[in-house]
Amino acid sequence: MKTVVITGSARGLGFEMAKQFIKNNFNVVICDILEERLEEAKNVLEKLTRKKNNVLALKCDVTLEEDLQNVMNKTLEKYKNVDIWINNAGVNQPMCPIWEVESDKINRLIDIDLKSAIIGSKIAMIQMIKQGFGQIYGIEGYGSNDAMMLGLSVYGTSKRGLTYFLDVLAKEVDEKNLPIQIGKLSPGIMITDFITHSVGDESFELPEKTKKVYNILGDYPDVIAEFLVNKMINNKKNGVRINWLSNAKASFRFMTCAFNKRDFFNKLGDGKNIK
Numbered sequence: 001m002k003t004v005v006i007t008g009s010a011r012g013l014g015f016e017m018a019k020q021f022i023k024n025n026f027n028v029v030i031c032d033i034l035e036e037r038l039e040e041a042k043n044v045l046e047k048l049t050r051k052k053n054n055v056l057a058l059k060c061d062v063t064l065e066e067d068l069q070n071v072m073n074k075t076l077e078k079y080k081n082v083d084i085w086i087n088n089a090g091v092n093q094p095m096c097p098i099w100e101v102e103s104d105k106i107n108r109l110i111d112i113d114l115k116s117a118i119i120g121s122k123i124a125m126i127q128m129i130k131q132g133f134g135q136i137y138g139i140e141g142y143g144s145n146d147a148m149m150l151g152l153s154v155y156g157t158s159k160r161g162l163t164y165f166l167d168v169l170a171k172e173v174d175e176k177n178l179p180i181q182i183g184k185l186s187p188g189i190m191i192t193d194f195i196t197h198s199v200g201d202e203s204f205e206l207p208e209k210t211k212k213v214y215n216i217l218g219d220y221p222d223v224i225a226e227f228l229v230n231k232m233i234n235n236k237k238n239g240v241r242i243n244w245l246s247n248a249k250a251s252f253r254f255m256t257c258a259f260n261k262r263d264f265f266n267k268l269g270d271g272k273n274i275k
């Protein structure tokens, strides 16, 4: 049985990817800083499988190297190998210009969104070189393609840096002829806690203009997770970019938005009817 490790997987995209991997018969290791949510997530995952012992939930602050190493060690103790390692944990920034962002929030964001993915990839690489196979992924976001917007300077810098890092890592893997695949997951816009919460899980109100764009281009994370996980499971290529919101899909959404009244923010029923 194959094994996947996903950081930041107590909720949002990480949790939805975990569900998809369970459905595809993987051992799933979830880890997060939110202990209660992690336990709830574990219970949900266990109900999706008839097998015993194929879900492992570990408390982990990805900014601590010893926590990430502990996730790797506990995974190996239980499942022997790691087939896929996904650096998914991420936080948003308060939507204001850089001079209004407290320095501890800047540090925390860079530690979570950029540095933890570098250290996590290093830990995964060391194991995958030993075992002779494996895939490592990171999650792109606003700024990965050089886009700029007021209020996303630090987040955008971390995601731009992450994209660069994953490209270089893929090149290093190629040059050393290693049997490992590095990839970037580009999920587009997801309707998760992330879009209305910043570092430290502080909530903020989205501007109306942004809500309009999210209603057109956004999707719930379960749909996106299914797409991404299927692609990862079938991926054999190093340096791949798995992209949910292609230019063609985005253009189609804008062209049809007058007929397709989606509203994630004033939910009708449970809101799932707009999927």
Ligand SMILES: NC(=O)c1ccc[n+]([C@@H]2O[C@H](COP(=O)([O-])OP(=O)(O)OC[C@H]3O[C@@H](n4cnc5c(N)ncnc54)[C@H](O)[C@@H]3O)[C@@H](O)[C@H]2O)c1
Pocket: 007, 008, 009, 010, 011, 012, 013, 014, 031, 032, 033, 034, 060, 061, 062, 063, 088, 089, 090, 091, 112, 139, 140, 141, 142, 187, 188, 189, 190, 191, 192, 193, 194, 195, 221
């Ligand atoms: N939501 C979007 O529109 C969007 C768009 C592009 C990329 N992304 C990226 O997708 C990834 C997942 O985001 P999401 O939308 O599911 O957000 P989310 O807030 O729902 O989930 C993020 C998870 O990361 C965890 N986390 C935060 N700090 C952590 C830490 N120090 N240690 C361990 N876990 C920690 C959170 O507790 C949470 O469970 C992130 O990397 C984000 O940057 C999100």
